[in-house]
Amino acid sequence: ISDSSPETLEAHKIKTAFFTYPTLMEICRRLVTHYFLLTKEELTMWEEDPESFTVEETGGDSWKYSLRPCTEVLFIDIFHEYNQTLTPVLLEMVRGLQGSTNVEDTSAILIKDAVYNAVGLAAYELFDSVDFDQWFKNQLLAELQVSHNRYKPIRRRVIWLIGQWISVKFKSDLRPMLYEAIRNLLQDQDLVVSINKSCYIYDFEFRTDQFLPYLESMFTLLFQLLQEVTQCDTKMHVLHVLSCVIERVNMQIRPYVGCLVQYLPLLWKQSEEHNMLRCAILTTLIHLVQGLGTDSKNLYPFLLPVIQLSTDVSQPPHVYLLEDGLELWLVTLENSPCLTPELLRIFQNMSALLELSSENLKNCFKIINAYIFLSSSEFLQTYAADLCRSFCELLEDITTEGQVQVLKVVENVLKVNPILGPQMFQPLLPSIFKGILDGERYPVVMSTYLGIVGRVLLQNASFFSLLLSQMACELGQELDQILSNMIEMWVDRMDNITQPERRKLSALALLSLLPSLNSVIQDKFCGIINISVEGLHDVMTEDPETGTYKDCMLMSHFEEPITTEDEEPPTEQDKRKKMLALKDPVHTVSLQQFVYEKLKAQQEILGEQGFQALMETVDTEIVAQLQEFLQGF
Numbered sequence: 001i002s003d004s005s006p007e008t009l010e011a012h013k014i015k016t017a018f019f020t021y022p023t024l025m026e027i028c029r030r031l032v033t034h035y036f037l038l039t040k041e042e043l044t045m046w047e048e049d050p051e052s053f054t055v056e057e058t059g060g061d062s063w064k065y066s067l068r069p070c071t072e073v074l075f076i077d078i079f080h081e082y083n084q085t086l087t088p089v090l091l092e093m094v095r096g097l098q099g100s101t102n103v104e105d106t107s108a109i110l111i112k113d114a115v116y117n118a119v120g121l122a123a124y125e126l127f128d129s130v131d132f133d134q135w136f137k138n139q140l141l142a143e144l145q146v147s148h149n150r151y152k153p154i155r156r157r158v159i160w161l162i163g164q165w166i167s168v169k170f171k172s173d174l175r176p177m178l179y180e181a182i183r184n185l186l187q188d189q190d191l192v193v194s195i196n197k198s199c200y201i202y203d204f205e206f207r208t209d210q211f212l213p214y215l216e217s218m219f220t221l222l223f224q225l226l227q228e229v230t231q232c233d234t235k236m237h238v239l240h241v242l243s244c245v246i247e248r249v250n251m252q253i254r255p256y257v258g259c260l261v262q263y264l265p266l267l268w269k270q271s272e273e274h275n276m277l278r279c280a281i282l283t284t285l286i287h288l289v290q291g292l293g294t295d296s297k298n299l300y301p302f303l304l305p306v307i308q309l310s311t312d313v314s315q316p317p318h319v320y321l322l323e324d325g326l327e328l329w330l331v332t333l334e335n336s337p338c339l340t341p342e343l344l345r346i347f348q349n350m351s352a353l354l355e356l357s358s359e360n361l362k363n364c365f366k367i368i369n370a371y372i373f374l375s376s377s378e379f380l381q382t383y384a385a386d387l388c389r390s391f392c393e394l395l396e397d398i399t400t401e402g403q404v405q406v407l408k409v410v411e412n413v414l415k416v417n418p419i420l421g422p423q424m425f426q427p428l429l430p431s432i433f434k435g436i437l438d439g440e441r442y443p444v445v446m447s448t449y450l451g452i453v454g455r456v457l458l459q460n461a462s463f464f465s466l467l468l469s470q471m472a473c474e475l476g477q478e479l480d481q482i483l484s485n486m487i488e489m490w491v492d493r494m495d496n497i498t499q500p501e502r503r504k505l506s507a508l509a510l511l512s513l514l515p516s517l518n519s520v521i522q523d524k525f526c527g528i529i530n531i532s533v534e535g536l537h538d539v540m541t542e543d544p545e546t547g548t549y550k551d552c553m554l555m556s557h558f559e560e561p562i563t564t565e566d567e568e569p570p571t572e573q574d575k576r577k578k579m580l581a582l583k584d585p586v587h588t589v590s591l592q593q594f595v596y597e598k599l600k601a602q603q604e605i606l607g608e609q610g611f612q613a614l615m616e617t618v619d620t621e622i623v624a625q626l627q628e629f630l631q632g633f
Helices: 006-018 021-035 040-048 050-057 067-081 083-095 106-121 132-144 149-165 172-186 191-200 208-228 232-256 258-270 275-310 318-334 341-356 361-396 400-416 426-437 443-459 461-475 479-492 500-511 519-523 525-539 572-581 591-615 620-629
Strands: 540-542 549-551
Touching (some): 021 083, 021 106, 050 232, 067 083, 083 106, 106 149, 132 149, 132 172, 149 172, 172 208, 208 232, 208 258, 232 258, 232 275, 258 275, 318 361, 318 572, 341 361, 361 426, 361 572, 400 426, 426 443, 426 461, 443 500, 479 519, 500 525, 500 591, 519 525, 525 540, 525 620, 549 591, 591 620
Antiparallel strands (some): 540 549
C-alpha cells in the first residue's frame, strides 16, 4: 500500500474483511452461471433475426444498456484483483465441462457458453494456468466440428474464445488447423456463427505462407457473406476482415478480387446515407490499391470520383470521409503508373484543404509530393502558382513542423526540376534566404533552408546570382556582404544539418563557388574547406582490402530491391524516387573527386604561391585529413 494514511488503511481493512474466499468464490460462480447466461429473449432474437442479434452482441444500443456488459466488467476487475484466489475456481468449472455437451441439454449448453466466456475474458490472467494449445487440439477443435443446430452457441463461443487467446498464447503451427476450422464455419448456415468467426482469420503473428492455401476459398466465402448480410454494421465488420486479409497477403490477392471490385461501386451507391460504411469501403479500397499496384489504374472510373467526393470540403460527407479519402488519394498516386487528366483534376480540391490547416495537413503534403514525383512538369505547370500562393499564406501561420513540411515540398520541386523549380517558387525564396542570414533559431528549419538554397546554388547558379542581387537590393547591402554573411552563417550552422544527403549537398554547393578570384569567397575559403572535410568524413568509406576511400552515396544504376515475405514490395513512387536519385548530384557526383577538381582549378587561377597562401588559412589538422582523403589523386 503506497498511501499509508489512516483512511486508506481503514478502507483496505474493510475491503479485506468483505472479500473473503467464500464471498469471492460465490461472486465468481454467480456471475458466470447466472448473469453470463444467454437469455430466452436473446435466443429468440438469434433465431428470428440473427443479424440484429450479432449487431447487438457487438455493441448495439440495447446491449450497451443491458446487464451483461456491466457484469462482465465487474468479473474482469474482480478476477484481476483476486486472480490467485479465483483461478482455481474457474478452472474447476472448466474441468466439469470436458468433452462435448449433449445437444438436447439446452441448460448445459448455456452453462458451457458462459464458462467459456469467462475464460476468454480472463485470458491474460490465466496465461500461466491454462495450456491453451492442448485444450484447442484436444477439445475446442472437436467442438467446432459439432454441426447440430442446437450446438451453434458453443461453435460461436469457441471461435470467440480462440480469438481472445490467439494473441495471448497460441502456437504458430496450430494456425493451419484453425484456418481449416474457420473455413468450415464460414459455410455455416447460421449467420451469427459466420459473422463472429470471420474476424479471427488474422492476428499479430499472421504468416502469409500458412494462410495462402486457404486464401481463395476464404476470400470467396467472406465475399458471399458480405453480399448476404444486410445491416450496415455487419457489412462494415465483414469489410474490415476482407481489408485485413488483402493487407496481409498484398499482391497475392490479385487473382481473387475481381468479384469484390465489381461489387464495391454498388455498395458505395447503396451506402449514400451511411457514412461509416463508406469509411469501411474507403479502407478496403486503400488495401485493394496497395495489393493491385499499377493494376489499380483499372479502378479509376470508380476510384477517382470516390476520392473527389471524399476530399471535397464543400460536400457534407467530407466530415466523415476526409481522413480515409486522403489516405486513398495518397496510395493511388504512389501506385499510379502515370498521371491521367482525371487524377490531375482532383488536385483542385487541395487549395481548400490547405486552408483548413487541420491535422490532415501532413497527408496533404505527402499527396503534393506524390504529384511532384509522378509528373512534376505537367503538375507544376498547372498548379505551381496556386500552390506557391497557398504556401506563402501557410508559412505566416503554421507550426515549426508544418513549416518544415512546406519547405520539404519546395526542396523536392528543386530536386525534380532544378531549372524551372526556383522560378516557380521564387516568391518563397527571399524569406528562406533571409532566414539563413538571420540565423533561424530552429535547427530543423535552418537545415531545410540550407538544403533549398544549396540546391539553387549547386544546380542553378545563374538563378542564385539573381536571388543574391534581389536580397542585396531588398536589404540595402552590398552583394558581397550578403554572400559573406550567408557563407559565414552556413559554416556556423552546419551542425544543424543531420541528414547525410543534405550535409554532402552543403559541401558540394559551397565548393561550387570555386574557383574564384572574389575576395569574399577567398576570405571564406577556410570555412568552405572545413565543411568539405566534414562532408568527406560523412560519406567516405574505406575499402579494407585496398585502403582507398570511396563515396558511399554514389549510385550508378537502378536495381529492383529484393524483398522478403514480411516486407512490402516497392511502390511505383519508390521506383520513381530511385530513378530521381540517379540524376541527383548528391548521388552522382563523387565528393572526393569534386573537392580535388575544385582545389586544382583554384590553384590554376591563383598560381602555386597564391594557392599555398590560401591553404595556410586552413587548420593544419584539417589539411592533413584532406590530404589523406585525396590520396591517389
